[in-house]
Every structure is written in structure tokens, then in C-alpha cells.
Amino acid sequence: MLVTAGLLAAFVLVMRLGRDLGRDGVSGGGGGPAARGGQIVASIRGEPRTFNRYVAQDQTSEALSLLLQARLVRINRATFELEPWLAEKWESSPDGRTHTIHLRPGLTWSDGTPLTSADVLFSLRAIYDPKVESVLADSLTAGGQPLRAAAPDAQTVVVTFAAPSGRGVRLLDGLPILPKHKLEAALTAGTFASAYNTTTPPADVVGAGPFVLREYQPGQRVVLDRNPRYWRKAPDGSPLPYLDRIVLQIVPEQNAELLRIQSGETDLTSTELRPEDYVPIRRAEEEGRLRLIELGVGPDADALWFCLKPEVKGKDPRFAFVQRPEFRRAISYAVDREAFAETVFLSAAVPVWGPITPGNPNWFWPDIPRYPHDDDRARMLLREIGLEDRNGNGVVEDAAGTEARFTVITQRGIGWYERGTAVVRDELAGIGIALEIAPLELGALIQRLQACDYDAMYYRPVFNDLDPAANLDFWLSSGSSHFWNMSQKTPATDWERRIDTLMLEQAAELNPDRRIMQFRLVQQIMAENLPVLHFAAPRMYYAHSARLQGVVPSVLRPPVLWNADGLSVSQ
Amino acid sequence: MARFLARRLLFALVLVLVVSSASLVLARLAPGDVSAQLGPFASPTEIASTRARFGLDRSPAAQWTLWAGRALRFEFGESFLYNRPVRGLIGRAAANTAALAVVALAAATLLGIPLGMFTGSRRGAGAALVRGASLVFLSVPPLLTSLILVFIAATTRLFPPGGMTTAGALEVGWSAWLLDVAIHIPLPALALALPIAATFERLQSQSMTEALHQPFALAALARGVAPRDVIVRHAWRVSLRPICAVYGLAIGALLSGSFIVEFVTAWPGLGRLMYEALRARDIYLVAGCAAMGGLFLAFGSLIGDLLLAAADPRVRERQAA
Numbered sequence: 071m072l073v074t075a076g077l078l079a080a081f082v083l084v085m086r087l088g089r090d091l092g093r094d095g096v097s098g099g100g101g102g103p104a105a106r107g108g109q110i111v112a113s114i115r116g117e118p119r120t121f122n123r124y125v126a127q128d129q130t131s132e133a134l135s136l137l138l139q140a141r142l143v144r145i146n147r148a149t150f151e152l153e154p155w156l157a158e159k160w161e162s163s164p165d166g167r168t169h170t171i172h173l174r175p176g177l178t179w180s181d182g183t184p185l186t187s188a189d190v191l192f193s194l195r196a197i198y199d200p201k202v203e204s205v206l207a208d209s210l211t212a213g214g215q216p217l218r219a220a221a222p223d224a225q226t227v228v229v230t231f232a233a234p235s236g237r238g239v240r241l242l243d244g245l246p247i248l249p250k251h252k253l254e255a256a257l258t259a260g261t262f263a264s265a266y267n268t269t270t271p272p273a274d275v276v277g278a279g280p281f282v283l284r285e286y287q288p289g290q291r292v293v294l295d296r297n298p299r300y301w302r303k304a305p306d307g308s309p310l311p312y313l314d315r316i317v318l319q320i321v322p323e324q325n326a327e328l329l330r331i332q333s334g335e336t337d338l339t340s341t342e343l344r345p346e347d348y349v350p351i352r353r354a355e356e357e358g359r360l361r362l363i364e365l366g367v368g369p370d371a372d373a374l375w376f377c378l379k380p381e382v383k384g385k386d387p388r389f390a391f392v393q394r395p396e397f398r399r400a401i402s403y404a405v406d407r408e409a410f411a412e413t414v415f416l417s418a419a420v421p422v423w424g425p426i427t428p429g430n431p432n433w434f435w436p437d438i439p440r441y442p443h444d445d446d447r448a449r450m451l452l453r454e455i456g457l458e459d460r461n462g463n464g465v466v467e468d469a470a471g472t473e474a475r476f477t478v479i480t481q482r483g484i485g486w487y488e489r490g491t492a493v494v495r496d497e498l499a500g501i502g503i504a505l506e507i508a509p510l511e512l513g514a515l516i517q518r519l520q521a522c523d524y525d526a527m528y529y530r531p532v533f534n535d536l537d538p539a540a541n542l543d544f545w546l547s548s549g550s551s552h553f554w555n556m557s558q559k560t561p562a563t564d565w566e567r568r569i570d571t572l573m574l575e576q577a578a579e580l581n582p583d584r585r586i587m588q589f590r591l592v593q594q595i596m597a598e599n600l601p602v603l604h605f606a607a608p609r610m611y612y613a614h615s616a617r618l619q620g621v622v623p624s625v626l627r628p629p630v631l632w633n634a635d636g637l638s639v640s641q
Numbered sequence: 642m643a644r645f646l647a648r649r650l651l652f653a654l655v656l657v658l659v660v661s662s663a664s665l666v667l668a669r670l671a672p673g674d675v676s677a678q679l680g681p682f683a684s685p686t687e688i689a690s691t692r693a694r695f696g697l698d699r700s701p702a703a704q705w706t707l708w709a710g711r712a713l714r715f716e717f718g719e720s721f722l723y724n725r726p727v728r729g730l731i732g733r734a735a736a737n738t739a740a741l742a743v744v745a746l747a748a749a750t751l752l753g754i755p756l757g758m759f760t761g762s763r764r765g766a767g768a769a770l771v772r773g774a775s776l777v778f779l780s781v782p783p784l785l786t787s788l789i790l791v792f793i794a795a796t797t798r799l800f801p802p803g804g805m806t807t808a809g810a811l812e813v814g815w816s817a818w819l820l821d822v823a824i825h826i827p828l829p830a831l832a833l834a835l836p837i838a839a840t841f842e843r844l845q846s847q848s849m850t851e852a853l854h855q856p857f858a859l860a861a862l863a864r865g866v867a868p869r870d871v872i873v874r875h876a877w878r879v880s881l882r883p884i885c886a887v888y889g890l891a892i893g894a895l896l897s898g899s900f901i902v903e904f905v906t907a908w909p910g911l912g913r914l915m916y917e918a919l920r921a922r923d924i925y926l927v928a929g930c931a932a933m934g935g936l937f938l939a940f941g942s943l944i945g946d947l948l949l950a951a952a953d954p955r956v957r958e959r960q961a962a
Contacts (some may be wrong), residue, residue: 113806117917119724127680203690268724288730289909291808318807322917326907329795329802335810475812509930511923513673529681550684557685607764 100262106308108639109315110618112631113327114337117320118292121275121283122266123246124197124204125533129340133628137294137316139246140301142171142190142227143239147624147632150432150536152240156185156247156278156301166234166580167212171242172226179249180282180297181273187221191251192257194219201260202537209540210243213578221252236579237539244535249276280311280635302635312620312638316631329519334359337615337639338630342368345416346485351613360617365610365625367429371422372490372530374401374478375602378554380562382522387472396451397474399599402441403448404501405494411606414489419606424593425544427607429625430536435590439597448501459502466502475504476525479518482509490529490605519553527553536626538589539577545592546570554601565599648681649946653939655862657932665708666752668924675721675922694750695721697899708928715931716805718925727929730914735933737805738903738910741894742937743824745833753838754884757845761880762853762872771842778839783898787905794828799953801825803907829906833898841884848873848880855879878952885949889946892941 116130124136139164142157154160177185189582197204198216204449211219213233235241248266252274256265266275272283281294282304294316302310314537319336323328328347330336332354342365343351354360376392383389391397407421423440425432452458457466457474467473478495480487488509495505505526510518518524531553533541547561547570561567569592576588596602613619620636623629630637647654661680674697676688689698695718696704708718756775761766771893778786794802801807806821813821852858853876898913915930917923 109809117723119722129676130903203686205687208684287909288725288806289914293811317808319804319805321907322913323904323907326791326803326905329791333795333798333802335801335804444684511673511920513671513677513920515671515673516677518682531681551681553681567686 075567082449105638106312107314109317110313110337110615110637110639111317111319111335112340113321113330113336114340115320115322115324116293117288118268118286120267121270122248122263124202124206124248125263127205133318133340133631134292135246136279136628136632137281137634138275138277138279139248141245141247142173142242145240145243147626148622152243156244157500160239162238166238169229169231169239171229171239173225173227174301175225176427177278177301178299179251179276179278180299182254182299183249183251183276183278184224185247185278186224187227187250188224188249189250189574190227191219191221192254193245193247196248196257196262197245199257199262202257202262207536208543210241218416234578234580235539236577236582236585237537238580241540242535246542249277249278252276268549271544281316281469283500284315290320292320294318300635304636311629311635314632316634319522331360331613331615334615337618340615341627342610342612342629344485345418345608346415348418348611351611355613360613361616361618361621363612363614363621363623364447365612365623365629367625368608368610369427369429369536369625370530370532371425371427371604371607372486372528373425373602373604374494374526374528375554376476376526377522377524378562378601379522379556387468387470388474388476388525390415390472391455391457391474394455395599397453397457398603399441400448400451400501401494401498402504402600402603403444403451404503405497405603405605406443407605408443410490410493410497413493414486415606415608418609418611420540420609422604422607424597425531425533425602425604426593427604429607429610433536433538433586433589435593438593438604445500452501452503455501464499464502465504473504474502475506477506477508478528479508479510479515479524480528481515486608494528494605520556521576522556538573538592539585542573542577544572554628563599565595569595645946648937649943652948653916653936654677657935658937660935660938661712661928661932662705664704664707665705665924665928666701668919668922668927669697669704671922673922675924679922691721695719708925712932713927717929720918720923720926720929722921722923725811727925729912730926731929731933734909734911734914734930735937737908738896738899738912738937740822740897741826741829741833741908741910742892742901743836743955744830745895746891748830748834749837749841752834753841754845756838757842758872758877758880760842761846761849762868762876772846775839775842778835779843781836783832783836784901785906786835787829787902790828790832791905792793801810803828805907805909825908829902829908832902832906833895836898837894840887840891844887845880845884848883849876852876852880881952882949886947886953887945888943889942892944893938896937896941 108132114130114133116128118134119132120126120131121134121138123131125141140156142155144153144155146153147479156173156177157171160169162169173187179185192215196202197210199209212231212235215232218230218546222228253262256262265416268286275283280297280300282297284295286292296311296314300310304310321330327339331339332350351360351362355362357521377383378379381575411419411421412416424438428434452466460536465473465475475570478491491507499507519527535541538545543551546552547558550557550600555562561570572588572592576585579585579588580604610625612623614630617640619638619640621630622633622636624632648664675695676691679687679691680699690926694699696707712716715728719725720727720730723730756771760771791802804940805825810821858871860866900908900916903913904916911930911933915927918926920928937954
């Protein structure tokens, strides 16, 4: 008993000491003026697989790339405006094919080596090298062709597009510039894809971003220190970034991430809050420990779609009616989107009728054809294609007796997916369409998706860029993200052929107003044929510690770290 | 004794081989593979290249043969999730899990055995309270215990809600680092230790009651030996046998319990590593973690046998034979 009592006493003593250490280690004061120096702790959900953004496209890699590397130009994630970055200015030819880019004078890499046009040329060479198999290569094309570049002098780069591109210089936001002097040997040797990996000594991971790598401990953290040679200055002329250090703590589980920020262990989370997290965070805000920000409506919405690949589903008797737009329109009429937003997102969502949400203001079309909740209209559409409840069992069937009964797969463990599929199932039961829900692990879900081995799927596809021309993989029938019928050799339907034509024209169009009009036509065709059904786009909320200053939140991920050089902590 | 140790070593090798091979093959046969980590809309080229890199374009048998050949040279392949050799990852994680297991086992022993001696030799409200608490901790799974402890930690801010060290505390000396680990370890250690402590308490309690009714204990009491001395000097040693017998199993339970506890409390150990590896279908990492887990189990079993031999001369004689 004495041993047990002693153990408990020691435990309490250590806890008290520990509480003090924890405070010294992370937490700062409350509010107050911004200051230079200090560190923040942000959580990230996944391990970095590499520090080479050219070969990885997960969220952690993108966040690290924004912190460690720099681009020629930057799309401001809050305003969506194009900003000069490593490039001080540029001129574009009237045909939109040639862009002369002038680098800022005096740019250096984090190791002190000058950053010149040779590094830009090297970066483009690396991206298009077939041995690298860069994940960025496809997004850095114009008319399906790689960009060509020349360097008349050390400060100038001339980038030539094979075809006009509506995105113009914005396209270069997707090109992190990497140092030729550190990586050229790897590119020549064919080992570039494994360069800047997680075992590379941190000092060798040279970049031009606001921070440099200090250490990576697998399963625990990534530590980044201020880059003393960073080129950007604050409005008062003082050097950026303000912070001395960012610690990215690896917390794979979202509940644990929430607890960390609530307890003051971390200052930032990696993603927006879930609807169910809003109340506890609001309480912490009222206590003055956290700040809660509404980012606005998110740019992505949950989606329901059926596999429409004739090669796979052609022999399924249900395909005869699933492929009819009337069937999908009936589903759209049957779902009460207001109630959906209320139930699935606990009212923190807005109804949507297409893949482009109000969170993408430049491309959102408020007048897109809508399907107001109307069960009678839905039943009428089903009758038009021969689907009626002939045997009185509550499920409609065609003349041959094939019932409209489907299994919808979704990702297991995601609250809003499970709520969303349940609401859709209940709504569709009202018009005689039976859905069974099968939540799956992500790996199994993806395997089914790629093989088109499913009836219907509920998921939230995320666009990498807000400009539709950057997401041709989704819009074009040949695209690998055209998920209802991926990688078609020739368009399976007339309406997909029309979308292909319009999207290719839109991507090459230089006039912004014409691009918008062309894209509205695309949205109209999508809304009429509904290969994918969208019901609501969530409002996004984000929380950070009250001591953090200079936060410019974005609906895109990472919501705050994209602008890390402007962050500071109050004294 | 040498023969006994040799038998144990052979058992450990077979266990490691079987467990890791089964994990590799099962993880390989489960739906989905590591290419899922590229996201739902990765291009076919990316998927094919990733599958080829990890040998998923071969048959499961061919892949196992290749892996087993390398494993004999202590090369367990490369982790997709961490993009580095599995060997280094499991070494570090196993050290963290071992530290957690040692603390949890010590806590379970120091809590469970004295409380079992108390409840086995006394009656009254105090003993009933301890017995009730033990039944509660025996019924509650480590997942729930760890969630409750994390919730208490986050709301009271008495101790950190997870991790092994304070995220922002860098560049600290060894003593400060050890103190930092000591602050973080109680939460996962308690989550693991409480059900085991409850098991020890129940076993020790029953065994103590039985020992106190044995003739030697009754005779000692009749001779006027103080009850405390009868319990501590005579009955306790005799009553230890069931505890020693389950010690090896307890080490195995610590490892299986650590899967979810390490995940919930963000302890960077073997359990969390394997959980993440399984989720990502990182099959070489799964196999590596399973091999290390098998080694832990074999080691735990050996410790249990040695403790049993120390407590019971009859077992010692059988082992020597």
C-alpha cells in the first residue's frame, strides 16, 4: 500500500512539473501586439513522404512545399488574385503564348547561392523528365504540350506555350522552383525522384521559401526554422518571416488534433473544423484561448454518382435506366437540399446544384438550372422512363421487373459521409429507389472506384485549383478524374463530347469574360445530364490559438500556413 | 537451462517468421493497396509505377519469397508511408513501445499486487470498493480508457493529452527531455496499465485468500505470528504463482492494447506505426511491425516462464530437465 501511495504522490508531483514545462514549451500569452521571433506548433495529419513536391501531391507535401520552396508567381489563396513572387514582373505577348518573366534582383537560395533563370529552366526540365514521373507535369501544359523556356540572361526567363492558355502566367503557381546546384547531378543520374527524400540531411534541402528544414522525426514532428535569406520584406521594410520556427506535429487523428488545440498544445490545425467540432471550439473561444474564423463556403461539395461505364455496366439490366438523365434528375428532385444541409452539416452548409460552389466566386454560376424538392415531379420522371412500383413493395421497377435497388459505397468513419448517404437513402425511398449503404476503408473504396466495381458512390472529390481549366482531368471524357466513366477513348455520350469541345476551347481562350460564358455552358450541360449529383457545400470554420497574429485564412488547404511568412505571435 | 533457453529461442524465431509472413500475406490479400494513398484520382501511370515499386505487380507468393529472402538479412523493405527503410522505423518505434510497456507493467504491478494483497486479506468497504473498481477496469476496453483519460487531460490541463514530448520543447538537455517524457507517459501508460492492474488485483486477491487458508498460514497464525507478517512473509510468495503465470500474457496484452492506445494518445510506438501501416496497406511496414510484435510476445513469454521458475521450485526443476 505504501508503494502504491508513493507512486500516486510521485505521479502528482511529475504532473505539476510537467504542466509548467508544457507551458514554457508551447503556450504564449493571450492577445497583444505582433512581434518578431517565437515559434508556433501546427498539427499535420500525414507524414511527409518526401520534401520533393515534384513527386508527391498529398496535403502534407503541398504544405511543406509552400513553406520550403517558392514559385515565380503566387495565386493569393484568400483573394485568388495573381501576385508577383520570385518574378518581379512579366510581359505577355498579345497571342498569350510568350511570357517574358523578370526575376527579382538579388534572390538567393537558403544556402546563399544566387537564384537565377538557370534554376527556373532546370526546374522545368526536371518536371518534364520522363524518369521523374512528376505529378505536376500534367498541370503545367498548354494545349496538352509542355512549356518551353529560354533564359536570355540570369534575371530573365522567356516561357513559351505551345498553344494559348486562358490561365496564362497563373499556371506557373504550380511550379515550385528547385535549386539546380543541388539537384542537377540527381537529374542527370536519373535519381531525381528520390532526391530531397525524408532521409536527406536537412541542411541539403535547400529552398527559397520562408522556412528551411531543421529536422524530421518520423511519427513525431517536422521542425522548420526561419530562412534568414528569404527575399520577402514586410510593408515596413523589415525581413520576413516574423516567426523563428514552425513545429509541425504529426497527429494523424482529427479528434486528437482537436484536443491538442483545445488544450493549448498546438496553435493551428491542418484542416478546417468538422461541423460537430464547432460547439467545443466556440466554448474555447469564449474563454479567450482560441479564435474561431468562418472561412466561407467551401469550394468542394459532397457528390453522389453512379458508375456509367458501358463496358462494365452494359450488361447490368439496371444500366438501361441508370444511364438515362431522367433517372438522375428524379433523384435530384427527390432530395430536399435545405433539409440535407441542416441534417448532414448541422445547418453549416448551403444547397448547391453543381460541382462549382459559391466558395469559388470567379466561376460559380448562381443561375445554374436547379431541381427544387418535388417528389411528384421525381415520380413522374421515373414513370416517363418506365419505372413504376408494379408489385407494391415500395421499390420501382421496369417492365422486365428489374428493381431500382442499389448499393452506395462511401468512406468509412467520416461522419458527414455517413449522414449524407443516410439522408439520400431516406429521401430516395420516398420515390421508390432503394439504396443500401456500404461504408468502406479508403483503400477498398478507391480500388472499387478505379475498377468501376460499384453501383453508386458518395464522396467529396477535391479540385486542386479553382480554375476549371486546371481540372481538365475531371471535365474531359478522357480524364482520369472523370469519375463516373474514367479515361474514355472516345466520349461515350454526345453531351460529354460537347463538354470536351467547350472545355478545350475555354482552356485556350484568353478573354476572361468569354471563358466564363463558355464555362457556364459547360455547367448547364452538366446540370441537365447530372452525371454527378451535388446537394450541399459546407461552410468552413477554422480555429487557431488566440496568440497567433497575421492570419489570412483561405478556403483552400492549408487554410493558414499558405501565408506563413506573415504569421507572428503576440508577446 | 541451456536447453530451455535454446527451445525458447527457436520458438521466438518461428513465432516471428509465422506472424510477419501471415501479416504480409493478409495485408497483401486485403482489398485495396498502397496505391490508394495516391488519392482516388491518381493517373494509371502513377498507380502502376507505385505498385511496381512495392512489388505489388508480382504474385503474393513471389512477393513473399522476395521479402523473406531479404528479411533473413534483416532488410524488411521500404515503407511507402515514410519513404524510408522499415528497419530503422521499427527500431525506434519498438524502443518507444518498450518504454511505455515497462512503465505500464510496473504501474500495473505496483498497483495490482498490493491492492490484491489488501482485498485478499481484508473485508469491509475499502476492499469492496477496490474489487468494484477492478471489475470496472476489467470490463472497459483500453480504447475507452484512453479516450476518457485524453478527455480528462484536455479539459483539466493537468497533463498533456498526447504525444511523447512537448511539441514545441526543442533543444533541451537530457534531464529536461526525460522529464518531458515522464510528463507524457502517464496517460498512455495508465490506459494500458489499468486493465492489467485490475487483472493482477483479482488474481492476487483470490490467490492470497486461498494461501491464507492453507495449513501453513493457519499454523503460523496459531503460533501467534502477526497477521501482517503471515501475509507478507509467508502467504504472499505462495500466492504469486498465478501472477507469474499471466505475466507473459500481460506483456502480449500490452502490445495488442498499445495499438489503439498509442493511436489515440499519439505515442510514437509500434502499435501506432502498425495501425497506420495497416490503414495505408504499407505491407512491408506491417510485416516489420508484426515481426517486432512477435519478438515482444516471445520475450514476454520467456520473462513469464523465468518469473514462474523463480517463484516455484517445481517449475525450475522441470525447466532444468
